[in-house]
Amino acid sequence: MPGPTAPQIDGDPHVRPRHPRFLAVLAAAIAFVLAPSALAPAHAEEPTTGTITGTVTGPDGELLSSDDWAGVTLQNAYSSIAWVDVDPETGTYAFANVSPGSYRLMFRYVGNAGLIGEYWSDAYYEADAPFVQVVAGETLTLHTRLERGAVVRGTLTGSTADFGPNKYGKPRASINALRTGQVPQNRIVDLAEDGTFTSKPLPPGEYRAGFSNGPYWTTEDHNGEPWASATGAPLVLTLGAVIDLDIVLDPVPAVAGTVTVIDSDGTSQPYSGEGLRLVSENGDTDRAGSVWPTGTFEVHGVTPGSYTVRVEPHRSTLALPGEWRGDGIRPGLLDVDEGEWVSGIDIELRRGGSFRADLTYAGQPIWDGGMFSIWRYDETEDAYLPVVLDQPAGWRGAVTAPVLEPGRYAVHFASSLDESIGGEFWQDARYFAARTDVVVEEGIDLDLGEVALEPRYFDVGRLGGTDRFATAVEISKAAIEDGRRAPVVYVANAFNFPDALAAGPAAMHAGGVVLTVPADRIPPVVAAELARIRPERIVVAGGTGSVSAAVFRQLAAYVDDPADLDRLGGATRYDTARLIVDDAFGEDGAPTAFVATAANFPDALAAGPAAGALRGPVILVDGAARSVDAATAALISDLGVTDVLIAGGPGSVSGGVEASLASLVGGSDHVVRLAGPDRYATAAAVNGAVFDETEYALIASGTGFPDALAGGPLAGMLGAPIHLSPGSCIPASAAAGIVDSGVLGVLLLGGPGALGASVESLTLCG
Known part of the structure; x- marks a missing residue:
């Protein structure tokens, strides 16, 4: 057998x-x-x-x-x-x-x-x-x-208290054989209630006896040394020997306390479940544990150090994550010393709420690639702030939101794998402005039901007038609704780009607009718009050669006080740009700035909305120079710029200028060049580096500056990029940026003479 x-x-x-x-x-x-047969041959087999x-x-x-x-x-x-x-x-x-x-x-x-x-x-x-x-x-x-084995017996106690039964019913001790060349053999022995123990009979040999009592006390060997690092003499056992040992264990550092869930009406109940963590100062989890049904917890084996005690409760409790706040010199930070049992760590969790939904497309669940994003309305900032971005949906497109603070939430549903599927806000809204907020209430897991996604498509619109002045006015009307005053209006020459290039990001920073004029007059359409938006301040970009003194005097009629009308013009285009940047950003500063050449307009125009999104200026430089001039270096220093983005290749902004910029802001790691083989690819590179997901994209002519200049502030208000395009088709680089950033609405800046019907139909070049 x-x-x-x-x-x-x-x-x-x-x-x-x-x-x-x-x-x-x-x-x-x-x-x-098996007996031989009586009929077998008489001779015997070997x-x-x-x-x-x-x-x-x-x-x-x-x-x-x-x-x-x-x-x-x-x-x-x-x-x-x-x-x-x-x-x-x-x-x-x-x-x-x-x-x-x-x-x-x-x-x-x-x-x-x-x-x-x-x-x-x-x-x-x-x-x-x-x-x-x-x-x-x-x-x-x-x-x-067979011989009699050796026996190890004695008592096992704790240094601060006697042992009681552990969660397994009784304490245990172990004796491990560590003979040279042998695999250790465990001999588990039970402790009596009085702490005494007697081992099973053991073969002769050299042993290291390890003693422990669950997770509550240190594990020590027969010499009283820590088990993991003991170096003392082995325990030598001979046949029939009886060895008496008295072992006293030290407590393992531990943290104990309670976790309760507090409702808004003041009632409370114990929390029970997983999610308890002790997080060290460097962010690592030293110990994780669970909270017992009584709402109490004990975490043993804690490494001496300083910790934050956190609870990340299971979603089913609808309780929000919480921490022990503590008190004293370092609130919220728990210090655990060697051998110390820290108790009284009581954590209160607040009740939150959540929601669920099921994503479908064409009547079928979205099996893979579904996701949702959540923004919570913050009353103190009067804004929606991201809470959960790109949270994947679960099985069969089931959306399960984490536990959230009670309040209003904007929720967007989308597919992450199939670009042909469009996203939407709750309920059935393509755009953020048309959404219905999800109201999360305490203790309620709201079922939103089915969210049916539709095929993706683009809304294409146009803001254009009969000429460049009228186009700027149409853009202004889109940015400033009736009844609201414009904080600032920048007035620039519609035929001379150098003085105007810095005005776009400056207007974005102040929430204003850019209107264009000829040097010697105010067109009626511009005058009517100034009267409509009643600007709190007007800034004229450039000297009298760009906007005449007569026009300047006429502009005074559109502000409340002549002191609210300013001219920012210098001896050169660089001086004018620096004056505009310093006026708009000098008080607040700007840690990030774009740098572009003033010799041409496409790179600066593309950089404008990107700079606005980063709350920074566009600083114009002599791109052919060997280094940054002293006045520009002083401006960069005064603004506190620490990171620079260069719009354009070395043919637009030289390597020498790039090197001198690096020396000003702390090294080449703080200077990034964004460029492509042409002005359209450069604009796409700028937009791709700054804009991630955006609902809108603006398209302006890359062969003229007025429409893109006037469109910059509107792009800033929409959080949208401006893509540059020829008048007859969409460059592949711009189209890729529009698709990749999740754009829903495409807005053309300028009339059909600037951007033709093929651009409006989003026809690709080539």
């Missing part, structure tokens, strides 16, 4: 002993079946197997008690191949029909006499056991006496 799959020295056998009477009958039956027999007795040669059991396992070089019981009446055993070869014999014992199992020749570990040779036709007689 097959024996155990792995050698065991002592302990329960894999198969319980058979009754002696049963074994005798079975042996007789086998003998009858034997092909051998026999192993012998006796197993106690230390003094006595038979084992009738309450004991002994068995013998036969092993070859690889595994156990057979086993037999020892006859309790004679102490004998026998293996018949054993094939010739090398074998080990392992003698096993189960009983209460303190005896231990062994291999043949008094070996207690397999590596020390010799092989015996079985020869065909011969009987090998091997007798063995």
